[in-house]
Amino acid sequence: xxxxxxxxxxxxxxxxxxxxxxxxxxxxxxxxxxxxxxxxxxxxxxxxxxxxxxxxxxxxxxxxxxxxxxxxxxxxxxxxxxxxxxxxxxxxxxxxxxxxxxxxxxxxxxxxxxxxxxxxxxxxxxxxxxxxxxxxxxxxxxxxxxxxxxxxxxxxxxxxxxxxxxxxxxxxxxxxxxxxxxxxxxxxxxxxxxxxxxxxxxxxxxxxxxxxxxxxxxxxxxxxxxxxxxxxxxxxxxxxxxxxxxxxxxxxxxxxxxxxxxxxxxxxxxxxxxxxxxxxxxxxxxxxxxxxxxxxxxxxxxxxxxxxxxxxxxxxxxx
Amino acid sequence: xxxxxxxxxxxxxxxxxxxxxxxxxxxxxxxxxxxxxxxxxxxxxxxxxxxxxxxxxxxxxxxxxxxxxxxxxxxxxxxxxxxxxxxxxxxxxxxxxxxxxxxxxxxxxxxxxxxxxxxxxxxxxxxxxxxxxxxxxxxxxxxxxxxxxxxxxxxxxxxxxxxxxxxxxxxxxxxxxxxxxxxxxxxxxxxxxxxxxxxxxxxxxxxxxxxxxxxxxxxxxxxxxxxxxxxxxxxxxxxxxxxxxxxxxxxxxxxxxxxxxxxxxxxxxxxxxxxxxxxxxxxxxxxxxxxxxxxxxxxxxxxxxxx
Amino acid sequence: xxxxxxxxxxxxxxxxxxxxxxxxxxxxxxxxxxxxxxxxxxxxxxxxxxxxxxxxxxxxxxxxxxxxxxxxxxxxxxxxxxxxxxxxxxxxxxxxxxxxxxxxxxxxxxxxxxxxxxxxxxxxxxxxxxxxxxxxxxxxxxxxxxxxxxxxxxxxxxxxxxxxxxxxxxxxxxxxxxxxxxxxxxxxxxxxxxxxxxxxxxxxxxxxxxxxxxxxxxxxxxxxxxxxxxxxxxxxxxxxxxxxxxxxxxx
Numbered sequence: 001x002x003x004x005x006x007x008x009x010x011x012x013x014x015x016x017x018x019x020x021x022x023x024x025x026x027x028x029x030x031x032x033x034x035x036x037x038x039x040x041x042x043x044x045x046x047x048x049x050x051x052x053x054x055x056x057x058x059x060x061x062x063x064x065x066x067x068x069x070x071x072x073x074x075x076x077x078x079x080x081x082x083x084x085x086x087x088x089x090x091x092x093x094x095x096x097x098x099x100x101x102x103x104x105x106x107x108x109x110x111x112x113x114x115x116x117x118x119x120x121x122x123x124x125x126x127x128x129x130x131x132x133x134x135x136x137x138x139x140x141x142x143x144x145x146x147x148x149x150x151x152x153x154x155x156x157x158x159x160x161x162x163x164x165x166x167x168x169x170x171x172x173x174x175x176x177x178x179x180x181x182x183x184x185x186x187x188x189x190x191x192x193x194x195x196x197x198x199x200x201x202x203x204x205x206x207x208x209x210x211x212x213x214x215x216x217x218x219x220x221x222x223x224x225x226x227x228x229x230x231x232x233x234x235x236x237x238x239x240x241x242x243x244x245x246x247x248x249x250x251x252x253x254x255x256x257x258x259x260x261x262x263x264x265x266x267x268x269x270x271x272x273x274x275x276x277x278x279x280x281x282x283x284x285x286x287x288x289x290x291x292x293x294x295x296x297x298x299x300x301x302x303x304x305x306x307x308x309x310x311x312x313x314x315x316x317x318x319x
Numbered sequence: 320x321x322x323x324x325x326x327x328x329x330x331x332x333x334x335x336x337x338x339x340x341x342x343x344x345x346x347x348x349x350x351x352x353x354x355x356x357x358x359x360x361x362x363x364x365x366x367x368x369x370x371x372x373x374x375x376x377x378x379x380x381x382x383x384x385x386x387x388x389x390x391x392x393x394x395x396x397x398x399x400x401x402x403x404x405x406x407x408x409x410x411x412x413x414x415x416x417x418x419x420x421x422x423x424x425x426x427x428x429x430x431x432x433x434x435x436x437x438x439x440x441x442x443x444x445x446x447x448x449x450x451x452x453x454x455x456x457x458x459x460x461x462x463x464x465x466x467x468x469x470x471x472x473x474x475x476x477x478x479x480x481x482x483x484x485x486x487x488x489x490x491x492x493x494x495x496x497x498x499x500x501x502x503x504x505x506x507x508x509x510x511x512x513x514x515x516x517x518x519x520x521x522x523x524x525x526x527x528x529x530x531x532x533x534x535x536x537x538x539x540x541x542x543x544x545x546x547x548x549x550x551x552x553x554x555x556x557x558x559x560x561x562x563x564x565x566x567x568x569x570x571x572x573x574x575x576x577x578x579x580x581x582x583x584x585x586x587x588x589x590x591x592x593x594x595x596x597x598x599x600x601x602x603x604x605x606x607x608x609x610x611x612x613x614x615x616x617x618x619x620x621x622x623x624x625x626x
Numbered sequence: 627x628x629x630x631x632x633x634x635x636x637x638x639x640x641x642x643x644x645x646x647x648x649x650x651x652x653x654x655x656x657x658x659x660x661x662x663x664x665x666x667x668x669x670x671x672x673x674x675x676x677x678x679x680x681x682x683x684x685x686x687x688x689x690x691x692x693x694x695x696x697x698x699x700x701x702x703x704x705x706x707x708x709x710x711x712x713x714x715x716x717x718x719x720x721x722x723x724x725x726x727x728x729x730x731x732x733x734x735x736x737x738x739x740x741x742x743x744x745x746x747x748x749x750x751x752x753x754x755x756x757x758x759x760x761x762x763x764x765x766x767x768x769x770x771x772x773x774x775x776x777x778x779x780x781x782x783x784x785x786x787x788x789x790x791x792x793x794x795x796x797x798x799x800x801x802x803x804x805x806x807x808x809x810x811x812x813x814x815x816x817x818x819x820x821x822x823x824x825x826x827x828x829x830x831x832x833x834x835x836x837x838x839x840x841x842x843x844x845x846x847x848x849x850x851x852x853x854x855x856x857x858x859x860x861x862x863x864x865x866x867x868x869x870x871x872x873x874x875x876x877x
């Protein structure tokens with residue numbers, strides 16, 4: 001069993017890709033699987049900053065939402081093709097990350113969490129008020145991409161299975177990118193800063209600049225998740241930008257395991273699946289997830305995946 | 320545009336901006352700001368002593384509002400409710416600290432924050448279950464209904480009461496912290512917990528008390544605010560964000576900052592809603608962003624501590 | 627003591643530091659020559675740590691200047707100090723607890739080559755890895771390279787920190803109480819290491835243990851109440867009436 005997990009750890013991107021290719025067949029319906037892909041990516045992007053750098057941001061919904069809205073606006077108001085629309089979403093989110101990061105990184109510890117929450121709300125209210133572009137309270141509607149043109153071949157995006165595999169392709173690329181970043185020298189510096197900022201600075205690393213760089217990367221990945229979400233749902237709900245949405249990324253990371261590579265994805269899958277099941281027989285999902293989350297914070301801070309890994313004693317490069 | 324004596328035309332939203340109107344709006348801002356000041360003060364106390372940001376602060380505010388209306392409903396007496404409510408939320412706070420937050424102290428600064436965030440979800444849902452998702456109709460207590468002539472116009476009596484009441488409460492908290500021996504212990508403990516332990520004080524009791532006090536203040540803010548807004552389970556959600564804005568503007572850990580910034584934020588909100596009603600919510604967040612840009616430690620925060 | 631035809635590697639000019647109303651340092655001026663091994667001593671509260679922190683870039687002085695090889699570096703940030711060749715170890719061991727011993731030094735070593743690259747695999751850069759190997763051998767931690775630093779003995783962690791401080795090839799090394807909390811055996815090992823290091827670069831120590839310093843350093847600076855009190859060879863310091871009065875029987 002242990003060697004199986006070690007094999008996975010060494011080829012984590014490949015392993016997860018293979019698993020995700022059969023994933024829609026074990027989920028009750030494709031839309032749930034797609035949602036898990038999207039929010040798994042969102043949580044992983046968030047976790048770059050949280051689990052690997054130790055910065056708890058409560059404003060990351062701003063990037064998910066910016067990605068969604070900009071992609072949606074590009075398609076609805078400017079009739080851009082899907083590829084360009086996604087690019088617009090990602091770049092917009094990255095710029096947002098630069099701005100929010102620049103303001104927030106001057107603060108530390110819990111102050112950082114408060115500031116990012118409040119800065120995220122600026123984005124929320126901003127998009128809310130820009131009604132003509134965003135649809136305000138009702139969200140943006142009509143983000144319809146019926147057919148994708150991939151290398152000249154038209155692909156039916158409305159088919160849920162096809163939609164899943166297209167989104168999977170993008171998510172796999174992004175996850176591969178995250179993996180590369182974590183294995184790179186920057187990844188090592190990130191962890192060093194998380195472990196001991198003073199020592200990292202004494203070694204010559206510009207801590208502020210590194211934090212900002214990772215903030216931007218994290219925002220871009222969350223923006224990509226948002227862009228995909230807009231294409232998936234064909235609408236962009238205004239709640240995408242609210243801090244409760246940011247809280248969802250936090251919860252997914254803790255549930256799954258914030259110190260690990262797969263953890264946030266596992267957390268997203270568990271949380272969304274659980275929501276799907278629980279909401280069929282109760283309206284009080286909010287209380288359920290609140291209690292589950294508190295339980296994990298108190299008793300299982302390593303999260304599901306983190307606990308599994310540490311039980312198998314795979315903590316070095318356990319991501 | 321011709322200037323008529325006593326009136327000036329400013330934006331297309333205004334048909335007659337007068338000095339009186341400005342004063343009234345200022346007063347409204349102070350009333351709103353009083354609530355913010357009280358809320359931020361509660362947050363600051365808990366942070367100063369326990370190094371914990373209570374992400375359920377807005378939820379406790381909301382619970383306080385519900386408790387207030389509920390107690391008013393069963394006792395018929397606003398003053399009773401005003402006393403019972405903070406006791407109720409305070410006790411809830413005591414239980415929270417003792418059983419949910421305390422186990423997390425050694426772990427890392429983020430954990431209590433995360434826990435209280437989860438707690439807020441449970442509190443919101445609890446109120447939905449108890450009082451319904453629509454909430455309760457807000458009630459202005461009988462003696463404080465109607466308006467009063469304040470010289471520049473007729474201003475709601477309740478809001479005047481609000482300003483006065485929060486001033487008294489803030490003064491009481493100040494007095495408690497600065498002038499009583501319990502307050503001294505709290506202040507000392509905020510600076511150095513070891514010293515307090517060495518002096519034979521059970522530091523755990525202090526944590527308990529301070530957290531409970533913070534939640535009591537949140538609940539008190541809730542009942543005080545309840546006649547001025549709709550009482551529903553979601554009312555605390557934006558309040559949390561607004562409390563953070565006040566804290567950032569005032570300076571983390573500064574009680575004076577909390578009060579001054581609270582009033583400032585209330586006034587900014589109020590004045591903006593006069594000239595640019597659409598942008599009122601946005602304006603206070605923009606204020607915060609500006610403060611972050613030029614003075615990251617806040618108006619009264621210590622330089623180097625944060626920035 | 628200083629040769630007038632050589633630029634001091636480090637110079638403090640009228641350095642003062644206040645924390646609010648508390649004056650931790652007042653007008654301390656001194657120079658350090660290249661290749662020297664100097665100890666900064668003083669009774670508790672003398673301002674040694676504050677002086678150390680100001681010299682090593684932890685914070686800027688409230689007033690005064692710090693010069694490195696004649697260049698004014700006052701106000702530079704911590705990471706910039708490391709980049710120009712000033713490295714330090716902390717009084718309380720500061721290492722990367724969740725990383726292995728080898729990873730700790732490798733990260734420190736990647737300042738020169740890989741730095742912030744985020745697309746290439748960190749393992750594909752041979753230089754930081756080789757440098758880390760070398761440094762670990764130097765401080766005798768090679769055999770523990772895959773252990774988590776949290777699992778190391780106290781003395782070993784301090785040795786690790788020295789290895790990390792050496793990774794950026796500093797010309798000036800500042801050590802804050804390097805033997806703090808060490809057993810006598812560990813202390814001897816550390817002293818040997820410092821002696822060899824002093825042969826290749828300039829070293830400045832803050833130390834408490836007088837016996838150690840007397841046998842190790844050729845120059846001692848004494849601070850008292852945040853002010854410069856005296857400097858000289860160990861013999862001169864021991865015979866200095868003021869110093870004796872200030873210490874009054876302390877080891």
